[in-house]
Amino acid sequence: xxxxxxxxxxxxxxxxxxxxxxxxxxxxxxxxxxxxxxxxxxxxxxxxxxxxxxxxxxxxxxxxxxxxxxxxxxxxxxxxxxxxxxxxxxxxxxxxxxxxxxxxxxxxxxxxxxxxxxxxxxxxxxxxxxxxxxxxxxxxxxxxxxxxxxxxxxxxxxxxxxxxxxxxxxxxxxxxxxxxxxxxxxxxxxxxxxxxxxxxxxxxxxxxxxxxxxxxxxxxxxxxxxxxxxxxxxxxx
Amino acid sequence: xxxxxxxxxxxxxxxxxxxxxxxxxxxxxxxxxxxxxxxxxxxxxxxxxxxxxxxxxxxxxxxxxxxxxxxxxxxxxxxxxxxxxxxxxxxxxxxxxxxxxxxxxxxxxxxxxxxxxxxxxxxxxxxxxxxxxxxxxxxxxxxxxxxxxxxxxxxxxxxxxxxxxxxxxxxxxxxxxxxxxxxxxxxxxxxxxxxxxxxxxxxxxxxxxxxxxxxxxxxxxxxxxxxxxxxxxxxxx
Amino acid sequence: xxxxxxxxxxxxxxxxxxxxxxxxxxxxxxxxxxxxxxxxxxxxxxxxxxxxxxxxxxxxxxxxxxxxxxxxxxxxxxxxxxxxxxxxxxxxxxxxxxxxxxxxxxxxxxxxxxxxxxxxxxxxxxxxxxxxxxxxxxxxxxxxxxxxxxxxxxxxxxxxxxxxxxxxxxxxxxxxxxxxxxxxxxxxxxxxxxxxxxxxxxxxxxxxxxxxxxxxxxxxxxxxxxxxxxxxxxxxx
Amino acid sequence: xxxxxxxxxxxxxxxxxxxxxxxxxxxxxxxxxxxxxxxxxxxxxxxxxxxxxxxxxxxxxxxxxxxxxxxxxxxxxxxxxxxxxxxxxxxxxxxxxxxxxxxxxxxxxxxxxxxxxxxxxxxxxxxxxxxxxxxxxxxxxxxxxxxxxxxxxxxxxxxxxxxxxxxxxxxxxxxxxxxxxxxxxxxxxxxxxxxxxxxxxxxxxxxxxxxxxxxxxxxxxxxxxxxxxxxxxxxxx
Numbered sequence: 001x002x003x004x005x006x007x008x009x010x011x012x013x014x015x016x017x018x019x020x021x022x023x024x025x026x027x028x029x030x031x032x033x034x035x036x037x038x039x040x041x042x043x044x045x046x047x048x049x050x051x052x053x054x055x056x057x058x059x060x061x062x063x064x065x066x067x068x069x070x071x072x073x074x075x076x077x078x079x080x081x082x083x084x085x086x087x088x089x090x091x092x093x094x095x096x097x098x099x100x101x102x103x104x105x106x107x108x109x110x111x112x113x114x115x116x117x118x119x120x121x122x123x124x125x126x127x128x129x130x131x132x133x134x135x136x137x138x139x140x141x142x143x144x145x146x147x148x149x150x151x152x153x154x155x156x157x158x159x160x161x162x163x164x165x166x167x168x169x170x171x172x173x174x175x176x177x178x179x180x181x182x183x184x185x186x187x188x189x190x191x192x193x194x195x196x197x198x199x200x201x202x203x204x205x206x207x208x209x210x211x212x213x214x215x216x217x218x219x220x221x222x223x224x225x226x227x228x229x230x231x232x233x234x235x236x237x
Numbered sequence: 238x239x240x241x242x243x244x245x246x247x248x249x250x251x252x253x254x255x256x257x258x259x260x261x262x263x264x265x266x267x268x269x270x271x272x273x274x275x276x277x278x279x280x281x282x283x284x285x286x287x288x289x290x291x292x293x294x295x296x297x298x299x300x301x302x303x304x305x306x307x308x309x310x311x312x313x314x315x316x317x318x319x320x321x322x323x324x325x326x327x328x329x330x331x332x333x334x335x336x337x338x339x340x341x342x343x344x345x346x347x348x349x350x351x352x353x354x355x356x357x358x359x360x361x362x363x364x365x366x367x368x369x370x371x372x373x374x375x376x377x378x379x380x381x382x383x384x385x386x387x388x389x390x391x392x393x394x395x396x397x398x399x400x401x402x403x404x405x406x407x408x409x410x411x412x413x414x415x416x417x418x419x420x421x422x423x424x425x426x427x428x429x430x431x432x433x434x435x436x437x438x439x440x441x442x443x444x445x446x447x448x449x450x451x452x453x454x455x456x457x458x459x460x461x462x463x464x465x466x467x468x469x470x471x472x473x474x
Numbered sequence: 475x476x477x478x479x480x481x482x483x484x485x486x487x488x489x490x491x492x493x494x495x496x497x498x499x500x501x502x503x504x505x506x507x508x509x510x511x512x513x514x515x516x517x518x519x520x521x522x523x524x525x526x527x528x529x530x531x532x533x534x535x536x537x538x539x540x541x542x543x544x545x546x547x548x549x550x551x552x553x554x555x556x557x558x559x560x561x562x563x564x565x566x567x568x569x570x571x572x573x574x575x576x577x578x579x580x581x582x583x584x585x586x587x588x589x590x591x592x593x594x595x596x597x598x599x600x601x602x603x604x605x606x607x608x609x610x611x612x613x614x615x616x617x618x619x620x621x622x623x624x625x626x627x628x629x630x631x632x633x634x635x636x637x638x639x640x641x642x643x644x645x646x647x648x649x650x651x652x653x654x655x656x657x658x659x660x661x662x663x664x665x666x667x668x669x670x671x672x673x674x675x676x677x678x679x680x681x682x683x684x685x686x687x688x689x690x691x692x693x694x695x696x697x698x699x700x701x702x703x704x705x706x707x708x709x710x711x
Numbered sequence: 712x713x714x715x716x717x718x719x720x721x722x723x724x725x726x727x728x729x730x731x732x733x734x735x736x737x738x739x740x741x742x743x744x745x746x747x748x749x750x751x752x753x754x755x756x757x758x759x760x761x762x763x764x765x766x767x768x769x770x771x772x773x774x775x776x777x778x779x780x781x782x783x784x785x786x787x788x789x790x791x792x793x794x795x796x797x798x799x800x801x802x803x804x805x806x807x808x809x810x811x812x813x814x815x816x817x818x819x820x821x822x823x824x825x826x827x828x829x830x831x832x833x834x835x836x837x838x839x840x841x842x843x844x845x846x847x848x849x850x851x852x853x854x855x856x857x858x859x860x861x862x863x864x865x866x867x868x869x870x871x872x873x874x875x876x877x878x879x880x881x882x883x884x885x886x887x888x889x890x891x892x893x894x895x896x897x898x899x900x901x902x903x904x905x906x907x908x909x910x911x912x913x914x915x916x917x918x919x920x921x922x923x924x925x926x927x928x929x930x931x932x933x934x935x936x937x938x939x940x941x942x943x944x945x946x947x948x
Contacts, residue, residue: 486935487931487932487935488928488929488931488932488935488936492928492931493924493928496924496927496928497917497920497924500920500923500924501913501916504916504920594866594867595866610855613855614851614852614854614855615851617851617854617855617858617864618847618850618851618854618869621854621864621866621867621868621869622867622869624866624867625866626863626864626865626866626868626898627854627858627863627864628863628907629831629832629858629861629862629863629907629908630831630858630859630861630907630908631858631863632855632858632859642921642924642925645914648917649910649913649914649917652913652916652917653907653908653909653913656909656913657907657908660907661863664901664902665901670865670866670867670890670894670897671866671867671890671894672890672893673886676738676886676889676890676893677882677886679738679741679889680734680885680886680889683734683737683741684879686737687730687733687734687737687879688879690733691725691729691730691733692725694724694725694729695724695725698723698724698725699725
């Protein structure tokens with residue numbers, strides 16, 4: 001069984017992106033989990049067609065597009081951990097990584113089909129590598145995307161290198177990469193599968209607390225706005 | 238004991254940012270944990286002086302600045318969960334939230350003083366509220382910052398509202414806010430304290446795997462570059 | 475008369491942020507324009523109170539807060555060019571720069587008071603400096619903010635340095651900083667003041683083109699959707 | 712001759728992204744310039760191979776990949792203005808827009824081949840449309856990318872819509888879109904072609920100012936550090 005799926009978004013299987021991902025996956029193996037490394041460059045993955053803009057429920061697993069993403073969906077579904085390694089192209093992931101992300105929507109959007117994102121509760125780490133700045137822009141975007149899909153992010157689950165040397169010569173960068181592997185595994189081992197986003201229970205509960213919060217807000221507004229209001233209204237006269 | 242610390246970064250204690258945070262904290266209380274809500278607007282917190290640019294180890298707890306951050310550091314240290322709610326001012330957190338974040342460096346930078354970020358392993362959620370776009374820019378930035386400091390982010394630990402109505406009238410937004418509270422608590426309960434970033438063990442292990450990865454890279458380069466090289470070298474003639 | 479206003483957002487007037495800004499301003503002076511450098515650390519600037527969330531027209535020049543921003547507003551109004559140099563603190567501008575940006579709203583929001591952003595048509599450049607990654611996150615955020623306020627951005631009007639050496643030793647970084655000064659001046663000289671955002675004329679014109687665009691969209695939809703529709707509707711059966 | 716090139720990054724030629732772009736281009740035509748709208752979905756454009764990581768000068772016009780980008784390069788080169796309209800997929804541009812951006816590197820990277828970015832001095836505007844948040848993340852990223860390539864951005868050259876209605880019903884959104892067209896044209900008309908980034912002249916000049924800036928920094932450091940140093944050194948004892 002695949003436990004940790006590594007995604008290489010660089011077209012170069014001998015470059016710093018690939019190297020950093022291999023370090024992370026070897027750290028995973030050292031912790032006793034299985035890994036698989038997928039090179040997106042070898043796959044035929046077509047761009048997302050945006051079906052959900054025509055009709056929300058039209059975007060679902062399996063995706064209407066018949067290409068190599070079919071196999072990759074199944075690998076993602078089986079994996080407990082996803083580690084995405086991307087080169088930094090113009091301060092964002094490479095276009096093949098973007099295609100992969102856009103197509104993942106078919107799993108996330110199951111929330112509208114059967115009530116639950118199919119990647120909910122999985123764990124993710126991100127590695128970004130380039131010759132110039134932009135690492136944090138890449139990582140920020142992928143974090144917001146992944147958490148919004150239902151992934152969780154362990155502490156320090158990021159590694160980046162933006163120099164022009166061999167990353168294997170940069171100790172801090174490979175320590176970071178190894179710790180991406182280690183931290184994602186650590187969390188995967190600790191977690192049982194849980195429901196992270198619930199609707200009905202929360203709706204029920206909201207009914208009981210709404211009166212309380214509204215009362216509190218009125219008090220706050222009365223207290224604080226008394227001071228602000230004369231200044232603002234003076235301006236508007 | 239404080240379990241969950243809510244940070245309100247809006248100057249208005251009766252607005253949508255405050256409301257969303259209260260919903261999240263009430264969801265936390267419903268799960269049985271204690272909460273405390275801090276309004277940054279009531280505190281005297283001075284801007285970070287950037288001491289670590291003069292000398293890395295100069296930035297440490299306690300911070301050289303003597304102001305209300307002193308008490309807030311202790312609340313952060315005691316909390317298992319931090320929920321930051323910020324208004325969206327120009328596509329980023331309000332300046333008081335930014336001051337709070339910058340000053341947290343004194344806890345994170347302990348990694349250079351005693352080998353460990355003092356917020357490592359804590360859990361964070363983010364709420365961003367405004368009248369216009371920018372929510373994802375705010376959340377992305379705070380996620381990258383928090384994970385880089387050692388926090389972890391549970392699935393769906395984000396809520397945002399960018400309309401101009403009362404957020405309490407927008408069911409999806411308050412469901413999201415409540416689930417921020419719920420998801421952070423869920424994770425806090427599941428986790429024992431762990432070391433998320435380790436150096437010495439990883440260095441030791443790297444020695445054993447380096448030969449293996451280098452051999453593999455050479456093979457990859459030989460195989461893949463054979464095809465790329467003639468095209469590139471032709472260009473450069 | 476001040477032509478170019480440089481804003482130093484670093485607390486250290488001898489660090490790499492300051493140095494880069496000085497290089498940019500000296501390049502401006504070389505082109506024959508006057509410059510002024512403001513160190514935000516020396517000013518008493520309070521955080522934005524968010525008045526416009528209470529009432530859109532309440533946020534206006536002069537701001538209700540009486541502090542050193544008063545003088546700075548006038549310098550911004552007189553300047554043709556604004557060059558913001560900020561240290562990179564947690565992948566975003568320092569909190570004092572954020573305060574400055576938030577408070578600029580009083581000039582931008584004049585669009586709701588007298589129909590025109592008071593910074594419309596001014597020119598901006600950005601310099602971001604730190605010991606670690608995040609430069610592009612800072613620059614991206616400030617660009618979106620500044621253009622949204624009505625500033626314009628000349629080609630290459632960005633400079634950054636994220637190394638730990640003296641920036642004056644890094645030729646590419648100081649070339650970039652000098653060109654930030656040069657490019658902003660070049661554009662300032664070329665431009666006459668123009669109205670960049672107009673409402674009434676555009677509304678009038680929209681009336682004439684709406685029928686045309688709707689007809690075209692219908693044709694497109696008929697043509698393209700014919701192919702997509704059977705696939706999508708099959709899914710939903 | 713093409714003056715303004717509109718790039719539609721949505722797969723749907725009848726959706727809100729396309730509509731907003733059409734509004735912008737019709738505003739351009741109203742100002743008397745020619746326009747052309749390219750639908751990326753109709754073209755065969757392959758992902759960037761990252762040649763410049765193997766060898767900086769290997770990335771150049773014409774790109775080694777032989778596909779529909781060939782024609783598009785020529786349209787970009789001839790255009791004075793580029794307006795990119797993209798759907799918001801996971802808080803960033805669609806993958807086909809990303810492919811287009813990545814492949815533009817062949818024009819920008821001419822700086823290493825003949826000393827000048829081939830898009831230097833062109834003007835750009837950005838339109839981002841989606842059903843959910845993320846518009847500012849998209850715009851921020853594209854602005855940093857475009858300016859870094861040598862494009863310039865006029866005031867208010869952004870439009871976005873993140874609602875789920877027909878954008879043509881949202882007056883503020885179409886006013887913004889029309890003004891993207893108008894502002895880019897306005898600037899195009901005002902500008903003569905200029906060299907925005909120069910190296911040799913700036914290097915020469917730097918020699919003369921370096922002594923001056925170093926003297927000034929020493930004075931600043933002596934003055935300011937006197938106060939900071941005792942506090943910091945106390946900490947380190």
